Amino acid sequence: MHDTPSERGPKFRRRAEARPDEVLDAALTLFIEKGYAAARVEDIARHAGLSKGTVYLYFPSKEALLRGLVRRAIVPIADSALQTLHDFEGDPRIVIGMVMKMLAARLADPKVVAMPKLIFREVLGFPELAQVYRSEVLDRILPAIESVIRRGVERGYLRQVDPALTIRSIIGPLMLHVAMAEIFGIMPAGGLHMDQLVENHLTILFDGLSAPPSAKTWSAS
Structure with a gap:
């Protein structure tokens, strides 16, 4: 008579709890090595040391695997950024700088930076990749950034800029930086060096985005 999972002890339960991460690690490795299209679920299962059926217990499709990767790597960053943005009052340059530096720090993790790399490599052939990233991340965080910029303009911290277009100026250099490396091989x-890029970018951005001193008295400290 076989033991039930509950009778197999904490070691078995810890192993079972680790399996989704093991599957995601294997999927990320193969998506990067082979590409999204060529990576088969059976290959992912073999790389994770599991059966194909076990993989499907946690992730019923390759798109579910991709969504799981985005949720594991990027969604926590978006959640943290949203909390920071929603709770902040005052000069928006401070909170924008905080969020950008946090993003640079997180992108130092190979498992995190692998996600935008994968999107850039595969998006033209598989637009569902972009849709997953948009629904899980961009559709949540862009409105919050736009609101911060709009308040900054209204309160005189920032020049009279278009908030929606300004978002592109804020996040665009990071996306281009990754794209130049991944698409064009210009490293x-x-x-x-995401941290250095962000520091350089913020210096250029804020010198151009800040309102004239006559419009608002403020402190960058």
Whole structure:
């Protein structure tokens, strides 16, 4: 007579709890190595040391695997950014800088930066990749950033800029930075250095975005 999972002890339960992450790790490796189209679920299962049926218990399709990867790597960043944006009052340059530096720090994790890399590589052939990223991340965080910019303009911290277009100026350099490396193979010496890019970008951004001193007295400290 076989033991039930509940009778197999904490070691078995810990192993079962770790399986979704093991599957996602294997999927990410194969999506990067082979591409989204060529990576088969059976290959992912073999790489994870599991049966194909076990993979389907957790993720019923490749799209579900992709959504799981986005939720694991990127959604926590979006959640943290949203909390910061919603709770902040005052000069929007401070909170924009905080969010951008947090993003740079998170993108230092290979499992996190692999997601935008994968999107850039595969999006033209598989638009569902972009749709997953949009629904899980962009549709949630872009309105919050736009609201912060709009309040900054209304309160005199920022120039009279279009909030929706300004978002593109804020996040565009990060996306281009990854795209230049992944699509065109143009990599800065020593790697992406997201932290250095963000520091450089914020200096240029805020010098151009800030309202004249006569419009608002403010402190960057």
